[in-house]
Amino acid sequence: MRPTIEKQDSVAAPLRGLLAADADDGLLDFAAGASGNPRLLAELVLGLVEEGLIKEQNGTVRLTGPQVPLRVLTFVKNRLTDLSPNCQQFLKVAAMLGKSFMLEDVSRMLDQSSATLLPPLEEAMSSGFIIAAEHQFAFHSDFLFQGVIESIPVPARGALQREALGHSGKRVQAHDQQFWVTERKPEPSVRFKEEVDGTCSRAHSLIVNGNAAEGIRVAERILSGPTASAADRLDAEASVILGYSLLGKQEADEHSVRILRERGTRQGDIAALMALTTLSNARWRSGELAEGLSLGRTAVRYSEDVDPVWRLHFRLALAGKHANLREFDKAEPLINEAETGLRSLPTQVWTAAPAAMRSRMFLQAGRFGDARRQAELATAAVEGEAFPVLRPLAHSVLSAVCLYVGDLATAAEYLKRVQDELAGDEVVFHSAQYAWTELRIAVKTEGPQAAIDLLSDKYSHLPTQRSLYIEDPGAAAFLVRLALDVGDTNLLHRVLETVDGLAGDNPGISVISLGAMHAYALANSDPTALARIVAQSPDPISVALATEELAKLYAAKTPLRRGQAPSIYRASQPAGSDEAGAQQKAMCWASLSDMERRIAYLVSVGMTNRQIAGRVHLSAHTVNYHLRKVYKKLGINTRVELARGAALYSSRAAIYSMEDEGHGGSGRPGGEAF
Template sequence: MLGRSSAALLPPVDEAIASGFVVAAEHQLAFQSDFLLRGIIESIPGPARDALRREAMSLSGRRRPAADQNRRLDAAPTAPVSATREDATGSCSRAHRLIMNGNAKAGIRVAEAVLAGPAVSLAARRDAEACLVLADLLLGGEGCDPMTEAILRERDAESGDAALAMALTARSTGLWSAGKLAEGLKLGRAAVRAGSEAEPVWRLHAQLALAGKLANLREFDEAEALINEAEAGLRGLPAPIWTAATAVMRSRLLLQAGRIGEARREAALATTAVEGDAVPMLRPLAYAVLSTASFYMGDLPAAIEYLRRGQRDADRQVVLDSVQYSWAEVLITVKQEGPRAAAQLLAGKHHRLPTQRRLYVEVPSAAAFLVLLARDVDDRDLERRVLDTVNGLAADNPRIQVVSLTAMHAHALANSAPAALALIIVQSRDPISVALATEELAKLYAAQAQAGGRPATPARAEEAATPPASCWSTLSDMEQRIAYLVSVGLTNRQIAKQVHLSAHTVNYHLRKIYRKLGFNTRAELAHAAATYSSRAAIYSMSGDQDWGAGSMTGKAS
């Protein structure tokens, strides 16, 4: 297909899309999955594959691969020409490109060479300063390095100052990681304002960093608007670059919103991006999304493979720091080897994870998960560390509901408090937290019913068929909450009090739920909702092994 006109390509492209090999994204064609792409490439005989690559290079003007450019720059980082010349696309400096490619140390050397050079323009100086701040942040800085301090101390707020926008972003990220959410959010907004007139390649850092914080707080609409704005800026360049960055952040948002299929598609686009569109330093985060999404969908082999690929990339280069990498490994270890192996992981390799505040902001269900894990392995110290951390986080952020609900959920599980669990089901916007609370509340009600000599579930409920997970996505947030409350045995009047509606309105919603899911009775809905929430919950996904008598079993309960 190389060297043919666009019109001549239409029939084979249509055939590839119809066969499911290729999908049409918004601005490009992409393979359906990374596995499929690699399989196709490996199926081509070696000599033919080499010939195709040579032909592609000749058609594209024999452009030098990005990896070769990085190695050449790394070998001679202080050469005056390569220190000041823009990237081949004309959109970013070479130092900036190196950092985004995961070669932060080489980027630092190039940026320092720019600042040491004679007669440096104001724009070049600000770009080099911004590069140094970005590189320090990627190398583990918390926004407190001398360059960031100097910029924040000496610069007045000025729209278009990339270095100031980057310094504000770095300080915002440091405060956020420390659990000072309101301050971090305030500085994140200031960073976006400071960079509003900067080049799109610099605006995107402030925009995506703020979008990530808003998504953690479940402010999905505002977060998505920022991601879209950043993407529009990149695509508006004469030669669009780094579009994978927005795909990665969008995939994280979609995963947090419970839109798992969409999250997988966006993350797959990010991992298969090549040349100018690729952002190697963010690729491990996309693999973490793919791993976690695959885990939630019950595809453990894919989850393990994506985790391995992300770890391999992280070992090769500097990447964006995130708790998602270690959290995905904990989830997989629980499912693959059992809770005791996961507890050992948390006591060894990831011993800092239970006390990292940002974990409970990025993953609200993590506190509940770890409390259940601690209960199953009888680890009082783990439970104490989790509860102390979320208590401190909630105390420092009293007005942020996500944090308050996270702490309440952890304590409700530790103390078996049904009223608090019911509140989580009604108020939480995190689908995994709702699933965990629903399952635990169902167990508490079942225990109470058995103690009182009453059946735990309605007659013939076990015979009801459970619709596929995709059907539940057709329900609105209110309909899902009502279905969950039905599953734990509440009456329409009790549900009405929980969701602040009249009993008549609750009944109206129930009729819509029956119609959407194809049910006829309350018993069918109750059984299906309980089964669905169990399968969605991390602790009780269906599997082949039973790890013990605790709540964290390999088989759905």
């Protein structure tokens, strides 16, 4: 779990003194792994500086990678040498059981009574390595735990991990595993199976490479045999659940419910954790967001000591949910942790998976350049580093990026790759984004009626598919605009009813409620609600869509001189601009921060700095400061130029423009922005 505000505050002051600058939330979270130890915190800062893992920007220091510096690990190892041999042995064995552990499990591994372990336990506690939790003991900090793990010779870690699993796997209870003080966990070395490249089982590898049916058969043969080890049976159970889940079979939920009912959740039980993740995904797709998050967080919390190749699934699934809620500060660390775990393996495997998920997150954040680079990494990976299950998702990201920047031909090419992958024999990860991307390309290339035809036939389920509005909160507004433009009241009612129900079932989740508000604002031509979307929505595409609609409403109320079109529409028609230049401008606009983009949009619809200040809850002076930064980033000097950029970016986000040289209602695809 994330550190509490109090814990962040407790580390903020020491960090400020060491860095001579403020630390951002990511760095505060990571530094909380020192658990307030001033010497450990100092070593951390020195190590981060030495290894270039932090960067100062605008007076704030941020973490560039969640990697524990070598200096910290060396410091912990040196502290270990000051302890007695018995205490060192106690700590190393305890670390193999996890950050929190039961004394009786250590006694079993050492084949000693608990009473004989009291002296080394007391020494470990007095030295600050160990503390007593409510039901068990625990390492005082993440960094101490990591350092002890690193002090064990690599060849010995696998054997100790396997032995630890045998001694503790059935004893650890749910309430014992909630001690972690930070979500930036250490990466202990773990046991690896020897069947495929030394990193994962054959069943698991088959499934991830798209052959789910064969992977399930291999796993079921292991489960039906009498000689499989406990670890192999757990892997086989988890593989069966994963395979059925990717196939979209009810058996995935049935197996998951049975496993959790029979033995509950415990640290290191990858089958139970896969069951939690599968049920989390099912709840999420149905619109039960709080329950989906809770199950996903539980799976991540109990997965500290499992193989990185399994931990990958639990972390990426939760990261995707946070990204859907536009909680990128929570999503990115999970993706980074999954990637760090994979890169710690003796053989690089499935490293394309974090890149694919990161590309989707960057697309949702409006960071088109970063999204493209990560998607290209994911699709270029081959053999062991590839992750075929997620390749269609990466190609859909590339298609969407090209669509947003106006490269329709390339967008269509990437969409064709997605469709070919979906039609192939390999099982892939399914997402509403594939249909959604095709629909938007159809609007742009063939016109609104082409999209209506798709929604009436191939994608008739899409307007009532809750997962679409969870993944893309601007989708409801887009479909409402489409319905209004073609006069399709049935589509309008289906969309509004679906998002209204989704918002009602998830009170307190702002991105969902704002998505519903946006849809109703368009349906009712409500400028107040649209302005609120511009000022508050965490989704940059929703903000762009709301800006375009708000500009239309303002323009309709503004008297024009004879023969003059509204400036925002004239601005969206860059005379003679070449496509590469227009794409570059869109990329520059996407580089703005959320607050900068909001202020720029509000400027573009004619608001003064004082009016904007009231909308975004800042002073007029601060608004002016942000505007100067926007001008610098975009290479412009006036509010008129800013309005031009906002119009261009908004019309690209809207995918099609209903305006033709300042006169509404043409319904012509493409508009003049391209």
